[in-house]
Amino acid sequence: MSIHNSARALTSEFGAIVGAGNVLTDRAQLLPYVTDWRGRYVGNALCVVRPGNSAETAAVVRLCAQSNTPIVTQGGNTGLCGASVPDQTGSAIVLSMTRMRSVRALDLANNTICVEAGCVLAHVQQAAATAERLFPISLAAEGSCTIGGNIATNAGGVQVLRYGSMREQVLGLEVVLPDGRIWNGLRGLRKDNTGYDLKHVFIGAEGTLGVITAAVLKLYPRARQQVTAWASVANPADAVTLLQALREHVGERVTAFELVSHFCLELVLKHIPGVRDPLTDACSWYVLIELSDESNTTPLAAGLEHCLERAYEQQWVTNAAIAESGAQAQAMWSLREHISEAQRLEGANIKHDVSMPLSHIAAFIETGQQRVSQAFPGARLVVFGHVGDGNVHYNVSAPLGQDTRGFLASAPAVNRVVHDLVHEHGGSISAEHGIGQLKRDELPRYKSALELDLMRTLKRAWDPHNIMNPGKVL
Amino acid sequence: MSIHNSARALTSEFGAIVGAGNVLTDRAQLLPYVTDWRGRYVGNALCVVRPGNSAETAAVVRLCAQSNTPIVTQGGNTGLCGASVPDQTGSAIVLSMTRMRSVRALDLANNTICVEAGCVLAHVQQAAATAERLFPISLAAEGSCTIGGNIATNAGGVQVLRYGSMREQVLGLEVVLPDGRIWNGLRGLRKDNTGYDLKHVFIGAEGTLGVITAAVLKLYPRARQQVTAWASVANPADAVTLLQALREHVGERVTAFELVSHFCLELVLKHIPGVRDPLTDACSWYVLIELSDESNTTPLAAGLEHCLERAYEQQWVTNAAIAESGAQAQAMWSLREHISEAQRLEGANIKHDVSMPLSHIAAFIETGQQRVSQAFPGARLVVFGHVGDGNVHYNVSAPLGQDTRGFLASAPAVNRVVHDLVHEHGGSISAEHGIGQLKRDELPRYKSALELDLMRTLKRAWDPHNIMNPGKVL
Numbered sequence: 001m002s003i004h005n006s007a008r009a010l011t012s013e014f015g016a017i018v019g020a021g022n023v024l025t026d027r028a029q030l031l032p033y034v035t036d037w038r039g040r041y042v043g044n045a046l047c048v049v050r051p052g053n054s055a056e057t058a059a060v061v062r063l064c065a066q067s068n069t070p071i072v073t074q075g076g077n078t079g080l081c082g083a084s085v086p087d088q089t090g091s092a093i094v095l096s097m098t099r100m101r102s103v104r105a106l107d108l109a110n111n112t113i114c115v116e117a118g119c120v121l122a123h124v125q126q127a128a129a130t131a132e133r134l135f136p137i138s139l140a141a142e143g144s145c146t147i148g149g150n151i152a153t154n155a156g157g158v159q160v161l162r163y164g165s166m167r168e169q170v171l172g173l174e175v176v177l178p179d180g181r182i183w184n185g186l187r188g189l190r191k192d193n194t195g196y197d198l199k200h201v202f203i204g205a206e207g208t209l210g211v212i213t214a215a216v217l218k219l220y221p222r223a224r225q226q227v228t229a230w231a232s233v234a235n236p237a238d239a240v241t242l243l244q245a246l247r248e249h250v251g252e253r254v255t256a257f258e259l260v261s262h263f264c265l266e267l268v269l270k271h272i273p274g275v276r277d278p279l280t281d282a283c284s285w286y287v288l289i290e291l292s293d294e295s296n297t298t299p300l301a302a303g304l305e306h307c308l309e310r311a312y313e314q315q316w317v318t319n320a321a322i323a324e325s326g327a328q329a330q331a332m333w334s335l336r337e338h339i340s341e342a343q344r345l346e347g348a349n350i351k352h353d354v355s356m357p358l359s360h361i362a363a364f365i366e367t368g369q370q371r372v373s374q375a376f377p378g379a380r381l382v383v384f385g386h387v388g389d390g391n392v393h394y395n396v397s398a399p400l401g402q403d404t405r406g407f408l409a410s411a412p413a414v415n416r417v418v419h420d421l422v423h424e425h426g427g428s429i430s431a432e433h434g435i436g437q438l439k440r441d442e443l444p445r446y447k448s449a450l451e452l453d454l455m456r457t458l459k460r461a462w463d464p465h466n467i468m469n470p471g472k473v474l
Numbered sequence: 475m476s477i478h479n480s481a482r483a484l485t486s487e488f489g490a491i492v493g494a495g496n497v498l499t500d501r502a503q504l505l506p507y508v509t510d511w512r513g514r515y516v517g518n519a520l521c522v523v524r525p526g527n528s529a530e531t532a533a534v535v536r537l538c539a540q541s542n543t544p545i546v547t548q549g550g551n552t553g554l555c556g557a558s559v560p561d562q563t564g565s566a567i568v569l570s571m572t573r574m575r576s577v578r579a580l581d582l583a584n585n586t587i588c589v590e591a592g593c594v595l596a597h598v599q600q601a602a603a604t605a606e607r608l609f610p611i612s613l614a615a616e617g618s619c620t621i622g623g624n625i626a627t628n629a630g631g632v633q634v635l636r637y638g639s640m641r642e643q644v645l646g647l648e649v650v651l652p653d654g655r656i657w658n659g660l661r662g663l664r665k666d667n668t669g670y671d672l673k674h675v676f677i678g679a680e681g682t683l684g685v686i687t688a689a690v691l692k693l694y695p696r697a698r699q700q701v702t703a704w705a706s707v708a709n710p711a712d713a714v715t716l717l718q719a720l721r722e723h724v725g726e727r728v729t730a731f732e733l734v735s736h737f738c739l740e741l742v743l744k745h746i747p748g749v750r751d752p753l754t755d756a757c758s759w760y761v762l763i764e765l766s767d768e769s770n771t772t773p774l775a776a777g778l779e780h781c782l783e784r785a786y787e788q789q790w791v792t793n794a795a796i797a798e799s800g801a802q803a804q805a806m807w808s809l810r811e812h813i814s815e816a817q818r819l820e821g822a823n824i825k826h827d828v829s830m831p832l833s834h835i836a837a838f839i840e841t842g843q844q845r846v847s848q849a850f851p852g853a854r855l856v857v858f859g860h861v862g863d864g865n866v867h868y869n870v871s872a873p874l875g876q877d878t879r880g881f882l883a884s885a886p887a888v889n890r891v892v893h894d895l896v897h898e899h900g901g902s903i904s905a906e907h908g909i910g911q912l913k914r915d916e917l918p919r920y921k922s923a924l925e926l927d928l929m930r931t932l933k934r935a936w937d938p939h940n941i942m943n944p945g946k947v948l
Contacts (some may be wrong), residue, residue, distance in 0.1 A: 109714055109833035110864070132722075150861075154667050165665060168642065181924055190833040190863040191639060192902040193628050193678055194909055194921060196929045200674030204667055209495055221725045240583055247585075248606070251695045251768025253725065294725025297780075298772040306771075357662040359583035389664040390584070427667035435668055447668060450655055454936070455670045461935035462928070473669055 004309030007046055010067055014049045014093070019061045024048040033074060033094045036083050037141075040084040041437065044090035045072070046126070052099045054174060054182055054213040060095065062180030070470050071095050073207040079153060080353070081436025083206040083472050092470075095211060099147050101251060102216060103127050111219040112171060113190040117148025117212050121155075124217070133219035136163035140306050155203035156432030160324065161388035162255045162292075163220065165432070166203070172216035173199045178209070179180060179461040188216045201458065206434050207469040209462050223255075223292035227301045228329035231284035231308060231320035236387070237362035238316045239287050243388055245316065246289070253300065256290035257388030259337050263298045264384045267342040268335050275334055278321040287387070288336050290329075310372030320473070336384070343382050348404035349397040350414045355390045364425045365392070372396060375417050376410065391431040394418060419446065435473045443473075481520055484541055488523045488567070488679050493531045496573065507548060507568045508559050511615075515556040515911065518564035519546070526573045527928040528656055528687045534569065535685060536654030537798040545569050545945050547681040549592065553627060554827070555910025557680040557946050566944075569685060577601050578688060583948035585693040586645060591622025591686050594755045595629075598691070607693035610637035614811070622686045628678035630906030635862035636729045637694065639906070640677070646690035647673040652683070652937040655914030659794075662690045675932065680908050681943040684938050696784060697729075701775045702803035705782060705794035706757030710861070711836035712790045713761050716908060717862055718788065720763070723781050727774065730764035731862030732810050741810050741816040749808055752795040762810050763863070764803075810858070817856050817869060822878035824885045826868040828894045830901030835861060838899045839868075842892065849891050850884065865905040868892060893920065909947045917947075 015023045024030060034043040037140055046069065051057040064071050071094035074084045086092040101123070107113070108131060121142040128135035137150060139157030150157075151173070155166040163169070172187035181229045183314035185199055202210055233239045236259060243257050253462040262284050279286075293300045304322060311317045343349050356364055365383060372379055378399025385392040396414050399409035414445055419429045423446050430439055444452060456474055459466070489497045498504060499521045508517040510798070520543065527529040538545050546567035548558045558564040574590040575597070581587070582605060589598055595616040602609035611624060613631035623629075625647070629640040646661035657672055660786070676683055707713045710733060717731050736758050742749055751761075767774045778796060785791045797803035817823050830838055839857060846853055852873025859866040870888050872881035893903045897920050904913055918926060930948055 057730055058653055090945060107831055107833050109718060110831040112831065124755050130722075152730060156667075164642075167671070168638075177924075177928075183924055183928065184922065184924065188900065188901070189829050189902050189905075190907040191630050191634060191829045191865045192915060193630075193861075193904050193906055194902055194913075195678075195925075196677050196683075197628075197641070197674055198925065198932075200671055200930075204669075204671050209670075221721045233614065242585060247695045247767055247768070253769075294721070295723055295727075295772075297777060298769075303769060303771060355663050355665045357581060357584040357586065359581050361692075386665075391665045426662065428661070428663050430667045431663075432664040432667055439668075443668060448658065449673065450651075450657055451659065452670075454651075454672055455695060457935045458670060458672075458932065461931045 001193040010063070010069065010355050011047050012048065013063055014060060017063070018049055018051050018056050021053070033096060035079065036082045037078045038080060038084045041085050043086040044088050045086045045092055045094045046090060047093045048096050050096045050099050054063055054176065057211055057213050058176045058180050060184050060291065061176045061178070061329045064093065064467055065179050068465060068467065069093060070467050071211070072469050073097065073142045073152070073211045076120065076141065076150030078141035078145040079436060080433040081430070083153065083436030083469065084149065085395055087471055089319065095144060100213060106131055107188060108372070110188050112216050113219055114186060114214060114216045115147050116214045117146060119147045121145050121147060127242065127385040128224065132222055134222040135144060135217065137169060138168055147215060151203055151212050151215055152205065153178050153434045154209050155387070156391065157385060158256045158388060161257055162252055169216055169217050170199060170203055171218060173202055173212060175202050175215040176211040176213055186214060186216050206436060206473050207474050208459060209468055223294055223296040224296040225293045225298070225300045226329070227291050227304050228277040228323040229291065229304060229308065229320055230332045231277055231287050231317045233285045233287060233317055234283070235285060236364065236365045239285060239387060240358050240361055242311050245311060246307050252289055253293050254289070254388065255292040256288065258288040259384060259387035259392070260286045260288065260339070261383040262379070263380060264339045264382055265335060265442045267346050267382070268338045271342040271345040272338045275331070275338065276396035278332055279319050283318055288332055307469050310314070338401050339384050340381070340390065343395060343397060347398050348407045349382060349395045350408070350411045352394040352415070352418045353433045354394055354418070354422045354427055354429060355393055355431035355432050356385055356422060356425045358390050360407065360425040360427065361387060361390065361392065364421060364427070368394065368421055371417050371421060374415060378402070383427060415442065437472055440473060479640060484537070484543065485521050487537055488521065488534060488903060491521055491527050491537070492530050496524040496526070496856045502900070507551065507570060510556045511552045512554060515559050518562050519560045519566055519568045522568045522570050524570045524573050528650065531569070531685055531687050532650045532656050534655050535650045535652070538567065538941055539653050539939065542939060542941065543567060544941050545685070546943050547571065547626070547685050549623030550615065550618040551593065552615035552619040553623065553906070554907040555912035557627065557908055557910030557943065558623065561945055571620060574687060580605055581662060582664050584810070586690050587693055587734040588660060588688060588690045589621050590688045591620060593621045595621060595624055596725065602693050602915050604698065606696055606767045608696040609691065609693055610821050611640055611643060621689060621868040623687050625677055625689055626679065626681050627908045630865065632730045632732065634860060634862055636726055641674065644673060644677055644689055645692060647676055647686055648688040649676050650687055652939070654944050657816060660688060660690050680910060680947050683942055683948050695768040696768040697768055699767045699772070699774045699805070701765050701778050702797040702806050703763045703778060703782065703794055704752040704806045705761050705763065705791045706753055706755070707759045707761060707791055709759060709836065710839045713833050713861060714763065714835055716785050718792045719785060720781050724765055724777050726907060727765045727767050728862065731859055732762040733761045733853070733861035733866070734762065734810060735815070735857040738813045738856055739809065739852060741820050741856070742812045745816040745819040746812045749805070749812065752806055753793050755793060757792055760807055769923060789938040813856070813858050817871060821872050822881045823856060823869045823871040824882065826889070826897045827905050827907045828868055828892070828901055828903060828904035829863070830866040830896060830899045832864050834899040834901065835864065835866065838895060838901070840866065842895055845891050845895060850888060852876070889916065911946055913948060
């Protein structure tokens with residue numbers, strides 16, 4: 001049988017499992033599934049297969065295992081490192097999980113929700129809110145990214161400081177293994193010490209070890225109070241000091257602590273209509289602070305005001321505004337949330353999603369400015385991020401007047417300067433976006449040979465024929 | 475060379491690595507190292523080797539790998555499932571980590587501490603307190619158990635409800651692998667998505683995959699306020715309802731929520747001098763509640779009082795006492811903490827450390843009472859535990875008058891009844907104590923063949939010669 005015919009036969013067998021209407025082969029139909037969110041990678045696929053339940057998923061994977069067909073599992077396809085799209089050979093299938101989107105169970109006494117992999121993050125947030133609970137993972141793509149993708153990439157976002165990453169929200173998993181068997185690890189237990197905790201191997205593995213089909217997630221008491229402030233600080237070191245002081249006084253009520261450089265604010269004020277600077281005097285750096293409390297009787301705003309006054313006396317902050325309404329709070333968040341778009345409107349930029357110990361943030365930012373300026377004169381730094389958990393989005397914008405293509409060609413050299421510095425500070429070259437194909441070839445420079453060896457040994461042990469998202473991560 | 479001579483040669487080579495004084499071979503010296511904490515297992519060993527640093531540990535492991543010598547890593551030897559003692563063949567070494575007890579680094583801005591595996595838990599708590607921080611893992615053996623053992627068994631304790639288990643406290647690990655290589659994964663990062671998160675495979679693996687030599691642990695803001703209460707409830711279902719109501723009103727300030735049956739209280743009042751019942755009227759069940767707050771300005775006691783009043787109106791609690799001093803709080807905790815001892819003084823008992831979704835606790839306790847009474851007439855249930863995280867210590871005491879030996883002989887049958895019921899409720903047969911050798915043979919009854927297969931594949935991939943704590947867990 002020719003390759004062409006065998007592909008056609010395989011496609012028809014997939015159709016027999018999931019229904020012919022759920023197998024896409026037309027190039028125009030495939031295109032959105034083989035193109036990554038940033039449009040940087042355009043691959044090819046044998047077909048897109050859309051299973052409707054775990055048994056169908058298992059049958060598809062079994063067929064792939066028998067025919068040695070690579071599987072690229074995909075949720076909302078909003079990943080930023082190209083992990084959810086296939087390479088250009090056209091030998092892989094895209095396994096799209098978006099039909100598996102039910103909430104299987106909601107257990108209020110246990111504070112858990114069991115959802116299928118294709119559930120959109122915002123729907124899970126909504127299901128929790130309807131039950132007067134909180135599901136705390138929140139990020140820009142929440143309206144289209146899926147829980148399966150969030151788990152496979154260990155998604156982060158703005159509330160990690162308080163609640164941890166996606167990994168910390170997962171109590172149990174259901175996974176289809178590379179040979180098509182279904183592992184039912186859907187436990188709702190907060191304490192379980194009965195052998196290796198296998199779920200953690202699949203979480204963050206970017207689809208290279210199995211297909212996540214469902215998960216049991218933690219829910220939390222919802223917040224009854226929130227207070228938001230925008231403060232100016234002289235430098236990142238003062239921001240870190242302010243965070244320490246805040247946490248000492250109000251503890252884990254600090255749900256967000258975002259750093260914004262003055263240049264970021266300038267870009268937003270320049271490109272985004274309808275926004276305004278909450279403070280009257282310009283400063284080099286700002287922080288956006290959000291406190292939340294499950295109790296509505298605690299003096300949350302007064303506590304923040306007290307902390308900020310004390311910080312002003314200590315000269316850790318130079319000025320601050322506390323939002324007096326939901327609309328004012330939203331206006332502050334709007335400044336933070338529009339940085340990426342403003343930066344795009346300004347022109348080409350090279351992005352870095354890095355993290356490091358909080359104690360290193362200030363030195364990293366200072367030395368980074370020097371090294372980048374020296375190596376790429378005129379390059380403009382767009383520095384912001386979830387500094388409360390050590391995560392900085394450290395982006396480099398083209399010098400004024402330089403053409404986009406020319407600047408983007410220097411991306412590998414820029415990455416080298418930035419990531420080498422991150423590594424010197426004990427940091428990570430991918431805080432929350434993962435490795436995918438984008439950073440795969442950089443990984444061996446920063447990860448020890450021994451650690452890569454352990455990862456490869458594990459991959460070979462569980463996916464000996466390398467059919468799960470080959471060429472990603474490792 | 476005879477086996478005897480080869481053992482002697484090996485011992486002398488260990489001495490060349492760690493110093494002859496740190497290799498113990500005398501049977502009397504070995505005894506405490508080969509006997510488990512409960513005195514249930516008495517094994518034998520080639521020798522005890524006590525390395526002073528990671529390089530020595532690696533050299534010892536390398537030598538074991540070359541000579542195919544099994545390694546039983548041991549911390550404080552306070553484990554409850556026999557994981558930290560060798561079998562009776564005398565072929566293994568005990569690798570005692572207690573000389574490696576330094577605090578390598580304390581990073582206040584990053585809220586992390588880096589400690590060696592042999593650090594005693596209480597010392598880490600103390601180091602955190604001295605730095606005005608909290609290290610939240612707290613359990614009965616904290617004065618002698620070590621951080622390495624806490625990590626290897628994913629220790630729990632009374633504050634898991636708020637802070638999670640040991641696993642959640644670990645940001646980075648240093649591990650000597652079965653071939654003697656050292657993996658330096660000592661990161662202090664709260665966000666890092668650069669490949670498989672290998673530390674989670676070693677955490678809770680009970681020494682079967684490598685030797686943990688050091689760890690980076692999270693620290694938290696310390697509590698500035700604490701309030702403790704003792705409340706009576708009609709049944710476990712009301713206790714769960716009360717917990718939900720509390721969490722809804724004061725959120726994660728609930729740091730402990732312990733269930734105590736009336737029989738437990740009776741045993742403590744009978745056997746422990748100087749304790750007293752905080753309430754005047756007897757009830758079937760009690761809960762010990764502790765709230766903590768990092769802020770000293772929030773009305774914590776008033777909040778608890780309000781919640782308890784509301785619960786009284788709703789008839790979820792029948793009576794309650796709020797501690798009005800540290801001494802009163804300590805007296806309440808003393809009741810809870812003396813249950814194990816009182817139970818021992820009462821006579822033989824068969825212990826179960828189980829967990830399940832909170833929504834199942836009440837039904838489990840009710841059905842358990844029926845099944846145990848039916849199968850073992852007169853057996854008395856000693857039920858207490860960290861019900862806030864679903865963990866129940868479900869112990870069965872001998873019927874009055876039955877001799878100890880006779881009752882303990884029925885342990886396998888009792889375990890079967892209890893663990894089968896736990897399994898029916900989606901629970902775990904080991905919430906926080908691990909598997910070790912005690913529950914190894916029970917595991918295949920409750921864990922799917924597929925999951926055990928994944929675990930074995932992983933074990934074979936990373937420890938192909940099975941020298942790391944063989945015969946434990948799997």
